[in-house]
Amino acid sequence: MIQFKNVTKKYNDGSTALKGINLEIKEGELVTLIGPSGCGKTTTMKMINRLVEPSSGQILVDGKDISTINPVELRRSIGYVIQQIGLFPHMTIKDNVAIVPKLKGMSKQDYEQRIDELMSMVGLDPDIYRDRYPAELSGGQQQRIGVIRAMAAEPSIILMDEPFSALDPISREQLQDELIRLQEEVKKTIVFVSHDMDEALKIADRIILMKDGEIVQADTPDRILRRPKNEFVRSFIGEGRLHDSEVLHVEDVMITNPVTVFLSRGLAHGAKVMKQNRVNSLMVTDKNRVLKGIVTKEMLEEQYRNEDLSVQEIMRADIQTVPVGSGVTEAVEMMKQYGLSNMPVVNPEGQLVGLVTNSSLVDALLKQM
Structure with missing residues (x-):
């Protein structure tokens, strides 16, 4: 589905954000990019929809080099959820969610039906919430709208940039559970940037742990807990989690x-x-x-x-x-x-x-x- 082939990113000031990244993300996989600040996780994710362009290397989606795809068309085909949510305050919830489907030429009947389905999937009754404005929703409800807006045009890929980090702990836990449940239903390819190891362990099919522009370990949550590759991985996971993982495996x-x-x-x-x-x-x-x-x-x-x-x-x-x-x-x-x-x-x-x-x-x- 998504392939990074020896991708690097160097800035004009001489700093290097990515150092020859090689990574393959499978269709339907929820991958979490995680690591300390400045490790390159957000840069890696933003390259998928060309918000950041690589200095060298190739990024392929379904075997096609994305550098040959018009950036605007590419972004319309990829869902994007950010921490700040970014709902337009002067537009109703229905109109906020309908933006990309309209741009892609989806019929009004189809996108309105899709909006109602998605709102129901995240526990927001469309009859109650579709005509409300963002200010009339709680932070957790707004972020739910942000998630379904990214799904509205039925993209095969969704990028999520620390989408729950600004929420209170209870809302954050609820939305993590909601994402896991949604992913069971829709099976999208999701690239999720996080700085929270507990979050990554909870939601991810595979965790990509990065440091200084390189991938240190890419593995399932269970294998990372059981077989941390080096001392950096052990310290980033935390000894408490490592001890908690010491249970019988097959x-x-x-x-x-x-x-x-x-x-x-x-x-x-x-x-x-x-x-x-x-x-x-x-x-x-x-x-x-x-x-x-x-x-x-x-x-x-x-x-x-x-x-x-x-x-x-x-x-x-x-x-x-x-x-x-x-x-x-x-x-x-x-x-x-x-x-x-x-x-x-x-x-x-x-x-x-x-x-x-x-x-x-x-x-x-x-x-x-």
Whole structure:
């Protein structure tokens, strides 16, 4: 979706804001850029809609170099939410939200329907609030309008520049929860700048931690807590959060050498491996150990007489997995939900790295007692 390729930013006074940034943001991902003041996080975000131009390097959106796109057209296709909200005081809420849809040529019927839908999504009854003016709303309500205004023209990308930092703690917490819930529904690609680590840990799919114009660590909140890359990351996170994160994860309880069989092997071989290892199922992998499916004892017995079949042809491919770094609680809940006795653990490349089983969970819990 969004790619930074060796992007730098140098100013005329000789200062360098960004030093060769390489970053990929996936479609539907909520990424938080965070770091100390002057680290380059806001500069990085503003480059996506060309409010700041890079000195060198490329920024691609859906594979297209944004330097070839008219800046005005680009900005109309990207939602933007700022700390100061920026609602026009002389315009009603409906007219504020309708600005970009009108500029993009959306019909009145379509954008009015869209406004009502969005207002309802953030808990503001359109019949009550659509014809009010910004001064008649609380700060939290105004910021909700700022968020839905950015969504009104249905952009695929939304930029959010510390949008909740000026609010009181209760309103801020509510809006963070609202954003998480909204993102579950709309699945936009969101780049969110924050200076608050608690906020980043709460809302982000992935955190980009920056320092002195460089990316120090880009990872999921859980992995950043569990595996801070260096002392700077540890200090920025804070020892309290690191200690709080010291709970069981799937790597702590999984079997690291689950019994596997290659895709191309025959059923007789599969039955032999199963018998030798005294198991009732086999994880099916390719030559790179990428998990492809599962074969159970019942599947083998049903098809065993067919000598021409391979395990690939009888395996079940739609299996539930849990990613490395997940908490044990998450794995247990998934096992309960799907009625499973085990859960394969995979890395980001889809490779099988372990297997959480009922017995491995019990063993791990006994060791903690």
